[in-house]
């Protein structure tokens with residue numbers, strides 16, 4: 001595989017200052033760029049820490065002892081952070097804290113970074129409208145950011161990042177405050193993002209199984225599984241106290257297996273199990 005189309009984590013460990021135990025422990029894997037990668041795990045398993053390393057926040061902004069390699073295509077956050085930053089978009093867990101606080105309107109907030117980066121007003125305006133439409137904010141462009149709901153604020157934070165059209169998008173629990181319809185729209189949009197490499201931490205395991213190319217599962221700072229959702233969920237289903245997708249649980253309850261012997265994890269796979277036996 002061309003090294004420029006590879007995601008490489010090699011022996012990645014992170015220990016926060018003053019902590020004895022590492023928050024991430026010797027994580028190694030490779031994957032192809034251009035995929036949607038869902039990062040799951042229980043609370044304190046290291047998901048946010050992994051996002052913060054992938055985004056370069058650790059160690060460039062938040063200090064921590066980091067060892068090992070992180071490479072997204074030709075870029076590494078440990079080598080030329082400004083260049084890395086230019087190619088990556090980041091949506092933090094605390095989305096409200098990521099807004100500038102300086103904009104009177106949603107439009108201005110999305111335009112803020114673009115204009116700061118030297119884009120012309122005309123170009124920026126086109127990018128703002130495109131990103132706002134993708135996040136369903138087109139009717140809210142004149143509204144003040146501090147009047148938005150939690151879910152709308154998350155959409156605004158995402159729109160502000162995708163307005164740059166980054167090659168890599170790293171999102172930490174971006175739908176936690178969205179209502180079910182908003183969440184479904186978001187995951188539908190995500191499923192159509194074929195050009196980008198997307199890392200998304202989410203507790204919405206059902207949605208991730210529908211759209212993700214890969215799942216990475218963390219437990220106590222260790223990577224316990226990675227690969228296609230079907231393989232990964234079947235691998236971690238026993239012996240780990242993890243949330244399992246509804247489809248998997250239903251299939252198991254009704255004894256519906258795929259020809260491979262695995263239980264399905266997404267609706268289309270489950271439907272196939274019923275079709276085969278009718």
Ligand SMILES: Nc1ncnc2c1ncn2[C@@H]1O[C@H](COP(=O)(O)OP(=O)(O)OP(=O)(O)O)[C@@H](O)[C@H]1O
Nearest residue numbers: 016017019023041042043044045046047048049050
């Ligand atoms: N700034 C910090 N300083 C010290 N320890 C930290 C810091 N941030 C996180 N940790 C510790 O690192 C470990 C992993 O935390 P992290 O936030 O990455 O987990 P998580 O899987 O994202 O959890 P959650 O789902 O609850 O957000 C935890 O033990 C946590 O207490």
